[in-house]
Amino acid sequence: MTDLPQTTTRKMGLVIDLDTCVGCHACVISCKGWNTENYGAPLSDQDAYGANPSGTFLNRVHSYEVQPEQGPAQLIHFPKSCLHCEDAPCVTVCPTGASYKRVEDGIVLVNEDTCIGCGLCAWSCPYGARELDLAAGVMKKCTLCVDRIYNQNLPEEDRQPACVRTCPAGARHFGDLGDPNSDVSQLVAARGGIDLMPEMGTKPVNKYLPPRPKDTLARSQDQIDVLSPFLAPVAEDTVGFLGWLDRALEKLPGGSN
Amino acid sequence: MHPAPSVILFTTLSGLGFGLLFFLGLGMPEVTGKVAFVFYTIAYALGVGGLLASTFHLGHPERAWRAFSQWRSSWLSREGCCAVAALLIMGAYAIGAIFLGTHWTLLGALGASLSLGTVFTTSMIYAQLKTVPRWNMVPLTPALFLTLSLAGGALLAGQEGQAMGLLALAGLTLLAYWHQGDRAFAQSGTTLASATGLGPRGDVRAFEPPHTGTNYLLREFVYVVGRKHAMRLRAIGFGLAILLPLICLSLPISGLLAKHLLAALAVLSHIAGVAATRWLFFAEAEHVVGLYYGKR
Numbered sequence: 001m002t003d004l005p006q007t008t009t010r011k012m013g014l015v016i017d018l019d020t021c022v023g024c025h026a027c028v029i030s031c032k033g034w035n036t037e038n039y040g041a042p043l044s045d046q047d048a049y050g051a052n053p054s055g056t057f058l059n060r061v062h063s064y065e066v067q068p069e070q071g072p073a074q075l076i077h078f079p080k081s082c083l084h085c086e087d088a089p090c091v092t093v094c095p096t097g098a099s100y101k102r103v104e105d106g107i108v109l110v111n112e113d114t115c116i117g118c119g120l121c122a123w124s125c126p127y128g129a130r131e132l133d134l135a136a137g138v139m140k141k142c143t144l145c146v147d148r149i150y151n152q153n154l155p156e157e158d159r160q161p162a163c164v165r166t167c168p169a170g171a172r173h174f175g176d177l178g179d180p181n182s183d184v185s186q187l188v189a190a191r192g193g194i195d196l197m198p199e200m201g202t203k204p205v206n207k208y209l210p211p212r213p214k215d216t217l218a219r220s221q222d223q224i225d226v227l228s229p230f231l232a233p234v235a236e237d238t239v240g241f242l243g244w245l246d247r248a249l250e251k252l253p254g255g256s257n
Numbered sequence: 258m259h260p261a262p263s264v265i266l267f268t269t270l271s272g273l274g275f276g277l278l279f280f281l282g283l284g285m286p287e288v289t290g291k292v293a294f295v296f297y298t299i300a301y302a303l304g305v306g307g308l309l310a311s312t313f314h315l316g317h318p319e320r321a322w323r324a325f326s327q328w329r330s331s332w333l334s335r336e337g338c339c340a341v342a343a344l345l346i347m348g349a350y351a352i353g354a355i356f357l358g359t360h361w362t363l364l365g366a367l368g369a370s371l372s373l374g375t376v377f378t379t380s381m382i383y384a385q386l387k388t389v390p391r392w393n394m395v396p397l398t399p400a401l402f403l404t405l406s407l408a409g410g411a412l413l414a415g416q417e418g419q420a421m422g423l424l425a426l427a428g429l430t431l432l433a434y435w436h437q438g439d440r441a442f443a444q445s446g447t448t449l450a451s452a453t454g455l456g457p458r459g460d461v462r463a464f465e466p467p468h469t470g471t472n473y474l475l476r477e478f479v480y481v482v483g484r485k486h487a488m489r490l491r492a493i494g495f496g497l498a499i500l501l502p503l504i505c506l507s508l509p510i511s512g513l514l515a516k517h518l519l520a521a522l523a524v525l526s527h528i529a530g531v532a533a534t535r536w537l538f539f540a541e542a543e544h545v546v547g548l549y550y551g552k553r
Contacts, residue, residue: 003329003330018455024276025467028467052383052470052471053470054468054470054471054472054473055472056473057468057472060467060472061401062463062465062466062467062549062550063465064449064453064455064461064462064463064464065461065462065463065464066455066458066459066460066462067459067460067462068458068459069459071347073459074458074459075464076453076455076509078453080549089386089388092330092331093324093330093331093332093333093385094327094330094331095324095326095327095331095333095334095337096320096323096325096326096327096334097323097327098323113318114323115316115317115320116315116317116318116320116321116323117314117315117316117317118314118315118324118326118333118380119314119316119459119477122473122477123258123386123388123389123477123478123544124385124386124387124475125388125546126452126545126546127546127549128390128445128474128478128546128549131472131474132316132473132477133316134473136316137315137316137317138317139316154355163313180456185398189516191348195454196399196452196454196456197447197451197452197545198451198454199445199446199447199451200387200388200447200545208454210454210455210457210458211455211458244450255539
């Protein structure tokens with residue numbers, strides 16, 4: 001039955017640092033690569049070299065502009081994949097039992113042999129974490145690289161999700177978020193990690209670390225603005241020909257002041 | 258949401274079919290023999306036809322039988338179980354009516370309630386989804402499916418008295434659904450700010466999508482084509498599904514042929530109108546994932 005487990009022994013998941021992510025999309029590519037060449041149906045592309053290419057991805061990086069009340073706008077890169085929710089709506093809506101959440105580590109997976117490709121789990125996910133592969137006709141989603149993290153054939157440093165392993169900025173962290181003493185839990189506590197769309201009641205395991213305040217140097221005047229007195233305008237009044245032109249143009253109707 | 262023709266066809270036709278089965282199960286009209294055969298053929302063609310149409314949008318239709326297994330948690334699974342149970346029970350009831358000339362009242366009542374249950378479970382597939390605020394309205398969404406199914410069933414069963422009342426009720430439910438649905442997304446409280454968690458820092462704007470092209474999520478959940486005609490389509494759908502059938506039923510005509518022609522017009526108009534409103538049901542529904550793309 002596709003009931004959710006009451007509790008899971010561990011809560012394996014990702015912590016994504018929005019302060020550090022540089023938006024290089026390396027995690028997108030390594031995810032697509034690993035999950036095409038290894039477990040399950042490959043992540044297909046449609047019309048890959050044509051006019052309207054599209055394809056299946058388990059991880060996508062958005063970019064958002066945040067305009068604070070004061071100061072310049074900030075650009076924030078925002079990787080998004082399955083959050084392996086504790087109260088995952090995608091699992092309970094599944095009519096065949098193909099979607100399930102594992103008791104031992106909390107990873108949400110799809111059994112591709114019993115998935116009928118109805119798409120209802122993707123409808124129920126507020127994060128857009130599930131995509132129906134058009135070539136295979138089955139639902140694809142992040143497996144937290146379940147075929148890497150326990151894989152005894154890989155060197156120990158590679159036993160983490162492909163996206164985490166590949167991130168050149170160290171913006172992605174993998175670990176047990178159910179253990180308050182784990183590195184990832186301590187990171188979340190220290191940086192005030194947040195849930196996406198908490199109002200949906202999905203209780204995501206993955207956490208996002210908000211960007212740190214930027215440009216604080218500019219606010220301490222004595223440090224940064226040593227040159228500013230020299231940069232003040234030297235002439236406020238226009239004189240000579242330009243001054244006459246300025247005054248003459250101002251007398252014409254249609255000016256803004 | 259993408260208005261897949263197979264799903265619109267399914268919910269429209271099977272809604273009508275199970276509505277008709279509901280009335281037949283209650284002995285309205287109490288038909289036997291050849292007349293009963295015609296009634297049940299229509300009901301089963303609509304109900305089974307709709308169910309078959311719904312399998313067309315599956316990635317693996319050959320595995321559809323697996324969908325009967327998860328009735329404990331999944332509304333989609335419950336719908337499948339309920340539909341098959343209703344069709345089997347009503348099939349036995351129909352055999353009694355067509356070949357033996359008898360009506361097993363208890364069996365009919367059970368079949369009727371299962372038929373109505375099928376329509377209810379269909380509506381709950383949509384009403385359960387928090388991700389689509391316009392659908393996530395209980396009891397309004399189930400009420401909409403049930404009243405339209407009952408009104409259509411009464412029309413097909415030739416129950417003019419009930420049809421008038423049910424059509425009016427369905428019309429009111431439709432208006433309430435549109436009124437409430439237009440406010441649902443704002444009332445859900447989900448915004449780009451809560452979706453990204455960046456709200457406390459300032460105004461959040463989608464700057465760049467993950468890919469230059471489209472993808473499954475945008476095709477399936479961010480369907481905006483035709484929304485600009487929504488108000489016109491609402492008027493057309495309401496007129497065809499509710500008003501025209503009501504006018505047809507209330508015209509004081511005595512001739513048998515004219516009455517039958519008017520009834521046929523009422524039924525056809527109702528089906529076309531329900532299909533139009535069902536198209537809107539999908540096309541107007543906005544999934545919260547669109548927020549991540551700066552779209553609705």
